[in-house]
Amino acid sequence: MGKNSSRVVRGAAVVVLAAFGALTACSAGETGGSAGGDDVTPSSSTVKQTQTSASASAGGSDALRDNGDKPPSGEPLCATAKVSLGLEFPVQGVEGQLSVPVLLANSSAARCTIQGFPGVQFQTINGDPWDLGRGDDPIKPVSLAPGESTSATLVFLSAGTREGTSHWTPDSVLVTPPNTTDTQRLTWDFGAILRQDTATRPGTFVRAVDAVDYGNR
Numbered sequence: 001m002g003k004n005s006s007r008v009v010r011g012a013a014v015v016v017l018a019a020f021g022a023l024t025a026c027s028a029g030e031t032g033g034s035a036g037g038d039d040v041t042p043s044s045s046t047v048k049q050t051q052t053s054a055s056a057s058a059g060g061s062d063a064l065r066d067n068g069d070k071p072p073s074g075e076p077l078c079a080t081a082k083v084s085l086g087l088e089f090p091v092q093g094v095e096g097q098l099s100v101p102v103l104l105a106n107s108s109a110a111r112c113t114i115q116g117f118p119g120v121q122f123q124t125i126n127g128d129p130w131d132l133g134r135g136d137d138p139i140k141p142v143s144l145a146p147g148e149s150t151s152a153t154l155v156f157l158s159a160g161t162r163e164g165t166s167h168w169t170p171d172s173v174l175v176t177p178p179n180t181t182d183t184q185r186l187t188w189d190f191g192a193i194l195r196q197d198t199a200t201r202p203g204t205f206v207r208a209v210d211a212v213d214y215g216n217r
Contacts, residue, residue: 071113071141077179078104078112078144087173090190096158097203100190101151102175104209106144115141118152119176120206122188124169130197137208152178153207157194167192178209 071077090098104114116139122130135155142150159167169192176183196202 071115071143073113073141073143075111075113075143078106078114078177079108079180087186090156093155096194098156098158098190100154100156102154103149103151104177105149106146109146111143111145113141113143114150114178114209115139116178117206117208118178119174119183120154121174122170122193123172123174125171130168130170130195132204132206133202135205135207135211137211139208140210142210150210152209153211155203155205155207156190157196157203158190159192159194168195169193 086103087100090100093099102118102120104118106112106114117134117137120132122132132154144150154173170188172185173188174183174185193204196204
C-alpha cells in the first residue's frame with residue numbers, strides 16, 4: 001500500500017497503549033512458514049483485550065531487525081507511545097490456519113510512518129515463550145495521519161481440528177511495534193495452536209505491516 005491508500009483504517013476500534021515494557025528486541029530470527037489458501041476478508045468486529053506492560057525479558061524479538069530504509073518521504077517513524085494495538089476476530093484461510101489482524105494506530109498529534117514487521121511472542125500461563133518468525137512480505141512504508149490505523153497480520157495454525165498433534169495453548173501474545181522496544185501484552189482468546197518452532201517453515205508467523213492478502217504469504 002502506498003501512502004494514505006484505502007488500506008488505512010479511519011476510526012478503527014483500537015486499544016490505546018496504557019503502559020510500556022522495557023523489552024529490547026534482538027536481531028536473530030527465522031523467516032516464517034508457508035501458508036497457502038484463498039484470500040479472505042477480515043471481520044470488522046474487535047475483541048476487547050486485557051493489556052499490561054511486558055517484562056523486560058519477554059516477547060517481540062524481531063521488532064528491531066532490519067525493517068527497511070528510512071521513509072523516502074522524510075517523515076519520522078511512529079514512536080512507541082504513538083502506536084495503538086488491538087486484535088480482531090481471526091479469519092479463516094486454508095484448513096486449520098487463521099489470521100488475526102494486529103491494529104497499529106497513530107494516536108499522536110502529528111503524521112508519522114510505520115513500516116516493517118512487529119515482534120511477536122506467544123506465552124503460556126507458565127511463561128513458556130515462542131518467538132514467531134517473519135513472513136516473506138516486502139517492507140512498505142505506511143503514512144498515518146493522527147487517528148489513522150493500519151495493520152500487520154498474525155497467521156497461526158489452530159490445533160483444534162488436528163488429531164495426534166500437541167495442543168499448545170498460549171495465555172497471551174506479546175507484540176512490539178516495528179522499530180521500537182516497547183512491548184504490549186494482549187490476552188490470547190483463540191485457543192490452542194500447533195507449535196512448530198523447530199520447523200524450517202512453520203505455518204505460524206507474523207506478516208509485515210500492510211500485507212494485503214490475509215492468510216497468504
